[in-house]
Amino acid sequence: MFKFFRRNKEPEKVIEQKTEQALEKTRTGGVFEQIGKLFEVDDITDDFWANLETLLLQADIGYNLTEKLIEESQRRTLDENTKRTKDVERIFRETMIAVLQEAQGKAQSSVDAIHKREEQDREWERKKREKEEAKKNKQKSVPVAPISIPRNISADGEKRPYVILVIGVNGSGKTTSIAKLARYYQNGGGSVVLGAADTFRAGAIDQLKLWSDRVNVPCVAREPGSDPAAVAFDTVKYAQDHKIDIVIIDTAGRMQNNHNLMEEMKKIERTIEKAQVGAPNEILLVLEAVIGQNGLSQARIFTDAVGVDGIVLTKLDGTAKGGVAFAIANEMKIPIKYIGTGEKADDFAEFESEAYVHALFRR
Amino acid sequence: MFDTLSDKLESVFRGLTGKGKLTPTDIKTAMVEVKRALIEADVNLGVANDFIAKVEEEAVGEAILSSLTPGQQVVEVVNNKLIEMLGGESTGLTLASQPPTIIMMIGLQGSGKTTTVAKLALDLRHRKQKPLLVAADIYRPAAINQLEALGRQLNIPVYSEGNQVAPPLICQNAIAKAKSDGNTVVILDTAGRLQIDELLMNELVEIKNRVNPTEILLIVDAMTGQEAVNVAGEFNRRVGITGVVMTKMDGDARGGAALSVRSVTGVPIKYIGTGEKASALEPFYPDRIASRILGMGDVLTLVEKARAMYDEEQATKLQEKMMKGKFDLEDFLNQMRNMRKMGPLGSLLGLLPGVGKQIKELRNALDTPEAELMLKRTEAMILSMTPAERTSPEIIDSSRRKRIAKGSGTSVADVNDLLQQFKVMRQMTQKMSNGKDLDMASLMSGMGPGMPGGVNSRKQATSRPVDPLAQFKGSSGGGATGAFKKGKKK
Numbered sequence: 001m002f003k004f005f006r007r008n009k010e011p012e013k014v015i016e017q018k019t020e021q022a023l024e025k026t027r028t029g030g031v032f033e034q035i036g037k038l039f040e041v042d043d044i045t046d047d048f049w050a051n052l053e054t055l056l057l058q059a060d061i062g063y064n065l066t067e068k069l070i071e072e073s074q075r076r077t078l079d080e081n082t083k084r085t086k087d088v089e090r091i092f093r094e095t096m097i098a099v100l101q102e103a104q105g106k107a108q109s110s111v112d113a114i115h116k117r118e119e120q121d122r123e124w125e126r127k128k129r130e131k132e133e134a135k136k137n138k139q140k141s142v143p144v145a146p147i148s149i150p151r152n153i154s155a156d157g158e159k160r161p162y163v164i165l166v167i168g169v170n171g172s173g174k175t176t177s178i179a180k181l182a183r184y185y186q187n188g189g190g191s192v193v194l195g196a197a198d199t200f201r202a203g204a205i206d207q208l209k210l211w212s213d214r215v216n217v218p219c220v221a222r223e224p225g226s227d228p229a230a231v232a233f234d235t236v237k238y239a240q241d242h243k244i245d246i247v248i249i250d251t252a253g254r255m256q257n258n259h260n261l262m263e264e265m266k267k268i269e270r271t272i273e274k275a276q277v278g279a280p281n282e283i284l285l286v287l288e289a290v291i292g293q294n295g296l297s298q299a300r301i302f303t304d305a306v307g308v309d310g311i312v313l314t315k316l317d318g319t320a321k322g323g324v325a326f327a328i329a330n331e332m333k334i335p336i337k338y339i340g341t342g343e344k345a346d347d348f349a350e351f352e353s354e355a356y357v358h359a360l361f362r363r
Numbered sequence: 364m365f366d367t368l369s370d371k372l373e374s375v376f377r378g379l380t381g382k383g384k385l386t387p388t389d390i391k392t393a394m395v396e397v398k399r400a401l402i403e404a405d406v407n408l409g410v411a412n413d414f415i416a417k418v419e420e421e422a423v424g425e426a427i428l429s430s431l432t433p434g435q436q437v438v439e440v441v442n443n444k445l446i447e448m449l450g451g452e453s454t455g456l457t458l459a460s461q462p463p464t465i466i467m468m469i470g471l472q473g474s475g476k477t478t479t480v481a482k483l484a485l486d487l488r489h490r491k492q493k494p495l496l497v498a499a500d501i502y503r504p505a506a507i508n509q510l511e512a513l514g515r516q517l518n519i520p521v522y523s524e525g526n527q528v529a530p531p532l533i534c535q536n537a538i539a540k541a542k543s544d545g546n547t548v549v550i551l552d553t554a555g556r557l558q559i560d561e562l563l564m565n566e567l568v569e570i571k572n573r574v575n576p577t578e579i580l581l582i583v584d585a586m587t588g589q590e591a592v593n594v595a596g597e598f599n600r601r602v603g604i605t606g607v608v609m610t611k612m613d614g615d616a617r618g619g620a621a622l623s624v625r626s627v628t629g630v631p632i633k634y635i636g637t638g639e640k641a642s643a644l645e646p647f648y649p650d651r652i653a654s655r656i657l658g659m660g661d662v663l664t665l666v667e668k669a670r671a672m673y674d675e676e677q678a679t680k681l682q683e684k685m686m687k688g689k690f691d692l693e694d695f696l697n698q699m700r701n702m703r704k705m706g707p708l709g710s711l712l713g714l715l716p717g718v719g720k721q722i723k724e725l726r727n728a729l730d731t732p733e734a735e736l737m738l739k740r741t742e743a744m745i746l747s748m749t750p751a752e753r754t755s756p757e758i759i760d761s762s763r764r765k766r767i768a769k770g771s772g773t774s775v776a777d778v779n780d781l782l783q784q785f786k787v788m789r790q791m792t793q794k795m796s797n798g799k800d801l802d803m804a805s806l807m808s809g810m811g812p813g814m815p816g817g818v819n820s821r822k823q824a825t826s827r828p829v830d831p832l833a834q835f836k837g838s839s840g841g842g843a844t845g846a847f848k849k850g851k852k853k
Contacts, residue, residue, distance in 0.1 A: 030590075060405075063399060170611060171472070171475055171611070202513050206505035206508040206509075207504045257613075258613075290471065290588060290591070292587055293404070294614065315472065319594075323588070323589075343503075
């Protein structure tokens with residue numbers, strides 16, 4: 001169990017390629033594909049916009065963002081004085097990408113966006129061609145940015161573990177995502193330790209331990225029913241003692257309206273801070289793709305309680321595509337950071353807005 | 364449950380009921396709002412459109428528009444249509460005429476199958492059945508451990524063959540085992556799967572063909588968005604489901620999935636899961652859920668919860684005592700404990716009619732550790748009294764008060780408050796015992812309209828003679844609210 005990380009067998013593995021692979025698994029039809037097909041019409045009519053609205057609502061985008069996307073797209077269509085479906089499709093995609101990117105802190109004012117329009121258009125075409133070529137010679141890898149391992153260096157220059165706390169409601173896929181995240185950082189050359197702080201659900205500790213064996217990272221655990229904050233504390237200490245780069249802590253699923261469990265989560269956070277000043281360095285909220293508008297309430301309440309730095313969108317290999325994550329990006333400015341696309345440890349990728357939006361509407 | 368939807372609908376209907384006369388345009392405008400509320404509650408778009416069309420058609424009818432209370436009538440129409448949408452009659456679990464009854468649980472990953480298996484088993488055991496649980500999820504790491512751990516907790520046998528045997532075979536063997544062991548119900552916990560996963564869907568079909576289940580229940584997470592109907596529709600098409608269990612209804616889920624699944628698949632919702640405890644599984648009643656959605660409360664469920672936690676014999680004794688005016692602090696303590704067994708106080712309040720937005724604050728406050736602490740404090744005070752003091756609180760003089768305060772770690776003022784409250788309560792029960800029937804139902808339903816007043820009384824002194832909440836206390840041990848009052852004062 002305490003075998004430390006193996007050398008990565010495929011060091012040339014790179015983000016973009018992985019995103020592509022992961023997204024390949026999301027090709028399962030569903031409402032976004034229908035949206036893509038909507039753009040196959042000859043003319044943009046009122047009916048077109050009405051249909052778009054219907055489909056966006058069915059994609060769990062929510063009323064507010066649906067209205068915003070349509071108004072924005074219509075306005076820009078008018079500005080550009082175009083009626084070509086190809087233009088409208090591009091505008092619509094750009095609008096969606098802008099929502100996601102704004103949440104990622106890469107906001108671009110809409111004026112800039114219009115100026116950059118043609119450039120982006122060409123870029124899109126170019127990427128499309130590249131992708132087609134990449135598909136043809138799949139064997140060749142296209143090296144882009146390697147996975148970056150977050151380094152946590154203290155003021156006096158000492159290396160300390162980077163602590164990630166993973167939270168979410170019951171059944172969203174926290175434990176599986178943690179295993180995947182561990183594998184992901186391992187592939188990038190980092191050492192990882194897992195903390196089994198879901199001491200409540202029957203079998204949760206066993207589940208994380210099994211995963212830790214599979215992906216070959218150590219796992220710190222106590223007895224079922226023990227104090228989750230203590231487990232989190234132990235895990236951080238273990239990482240400090242063993243000079244491990246990254247700590248990932250699993251927590252029990254909790255409903256955001258359950259006062260006591262939310263207090264428990266705050267305590268876990270405070271205890272981690274006691275183990276290491278400034279930690280947890282990252283708090284990830286796990287949302288499953290079939291979630292509806294409740295996802296917004298989760299993002300709000302979990303943010304109020306402990307602050308959420310990013311979202312892991314899971315189960316994207318199903319037909320649902322997590323439309324509410326767009327609404328969360330729009331209203332809360334919380335970015336999607338990772339996507340999960342299956343039950344294997346490698347069914348996982350860093351989230352990339354453009355690739356994602358283009359993949360969504362692929363047809 | 365349904366809070367957001369209730370709030371939105373309440374404000375739409377307030378606009379309608381406030382008007383003496385309604386025009387078709389009024390109704391159309393209101394329906395646009397209702398539709399928006401439904402979509403935001405994750406009701407499937409198609410279902411929402413359908414619903415609105417039906418309500419509108421009926422509501423603009425002459426009879427309603429010309430009625431004296433058109434707003435009320437519209438709410439009535441919405442209520443009826445909601446019940447219809449939720450399936451009309453309540454449908455229970457079918458048990459095989461020739462045991463064992465075989466129940467197959469299926470659903471997406473993370474919908475709550477394994478937890479529901481345990482809850483259902485517990486429920487069936489209460490109904491004098493002998494359940495056997497079957498670990499047929501060989502894929503998810505530690506799924507078998509989870510089921511076995513739950514089985515141990517509840518002392519219910521679990522059948523498993525590890526994760527190397529094909530699930531259809533495991534299920535088949537389990538049934539043979541159940542027959543030889545005399546188990547009357549077999550519950551199959553299958554692996555979570557996507558409805559588009561051909562391989563795994565075929566596996567379900569094969570299990571079905573081999574064991575011929577009495578019930579095939581689809582487990583649906585109440586937080587599911589628009590996709591719920593596609594998921595349910597596809598599972599139904601491929602495997603054929605006989606019922607739905609909506610889980611995680613204790614979250615602040617909008618419940619749209621519950622509203623949509625039934626109307627799209629035509630398959631009844633049989634149970635709802637309402638919490639983490641093994642007892643948190645309730646039968647599904649369309650009319651009661653509709654009432655909850657419309658903020659009209661659900662007194663029936665509250666009464667049933669009370670009954671389930673209530674020893675019949677104890678209840679009769681208590682009734683007699685009350686009739687004779689001999690209700691004492693010991694009974695008060697028992698009542699309070701029973702009440703706590705029923706679940707978080709805040710969620711119980713939510714079942715009361717008229718408990719909408721305005722006292723949500725109170726509901727939240729009741730579910731805090733502080734409120735819990737107040738309950739414990741009241742308990743400690745009673746436990747610090749001698750048996751004689753509990754039966755005749757009149758004998759508690761100032762010296763005894765001091766002792767009780769010391770013993771329970773409270774102050775004399777706290778003890779005074781408790782005794783004062785108890786006195787008021789006793790007067791109430793005596794008053795009521797002069798009336799005719801004294802069962803839980805009449806006690807509880809009687810307090811409905813008084814609820815908002817109760818909130819005000821929270822802020823006032825305890826000396827208010829007939830506090831509407833006192834009825835509540837009288838019926839089911841409200842050291843809760845009384846103690847809470849105290850907590851706020853400090």
